[in-house]
Amino acid sequence: MAGVTQPVRVLIVDDDALVRAGLTMMLDGAPGIAVVGEASDGDQAQAAADKHAPDVVLMDLRMPRVDGITATRRLRARPRPPEVIVLTTFDSDDNILHALRAGASGFLLKDTPPARIAEAVRQVAAGEPILSPRITRRLMDRAAVQAGAYAQAKTTLAGLTPRERDVVVAIGQGSNNAEIAKALDMTLATVKTHVSRVLMKLGLDNRTQIALLAHDAGLA
Known part of the structure; x- marks a missing residue:
């Protein structure tokens, strides 16, 4: 039907069942978003992506078998890769840079307000990378330190x-x-x-x- 916009299809990959349930409840109620599947570890992300064809994957970093960075790299290597937003409590510089180099389009902390997470999903689906303000500041500070050391x-x-x-x-x-x-x-x-x-x-x-x-x- 003309004028009807399909919702952004979201896959949640996190080893914490409570986190998955909370994100599902929050995002399913957000306009223009539909949670289509879950996976409890990075090793399940490929099969879940095959089954549910998500537009965006919310990816935890630390999981017991396959970590989020490896899973992100694998998903982004697919012929029609979903966008990936890393959603984690671990914001070390190495984690941020490894995730971005693996192909993540966004990096948010789990204490990000729900409305901001939903907006990030929509932005990334529209081709606009997103970083939380705290992460952006960290990367800017790191770049400034490196530039200062070089000079x-x-x-x-x-x-x-x-x-x-x-x-x-x-x-x-x-x-x-x-x-x-x-x-x-x-x-x-x-x-x-x-x-x-x-x-x-x-x-x-x-x-x-x-x-x-x-x-x-x-x-x-």
Whole structure:
């Protein structure tokens, strides 16, 4: 019938039966949304997606057999993949980034207000990725820290000679003194001298700190 919009079909994947029941009750009463199925672990997500053809999957992260990141990656590899919103209590930076790299279109915390979860389902189904404000701030802060470390590292290394810089890059790549000497056509004694000068110029204590600085500067 013209003008009739199909509801967004939602699959809930969570190992907590109470969470699944609560989400089902909440979302089934939201306009334009229909919960079409549930799965209690990531290993059931594929079969449930085959059976119910969801538009959006609400995915928990920590489940006993197959975790949410692995399940998300598998679902997103399908010929007609559903959108995935990770809904979890675990908001570490690694969890956020792994979920987004696995193909999740959204990342929300379980304390997100019900109306906001429903709106996120509709937004993601319409092709608009969604992150909770707290998650967005975390990612912005992380990016700012990384950008600051990069700028500081570049400034710190600016006073090195080209040869000293070559040694820093090699250390950042994990090379030992003998490997550096061979790659840069130096004597072992010359490499040791360069390393000592780099440590002194930069005020560092050891090679590990040189390697970290090389990574921060994007040289290794």
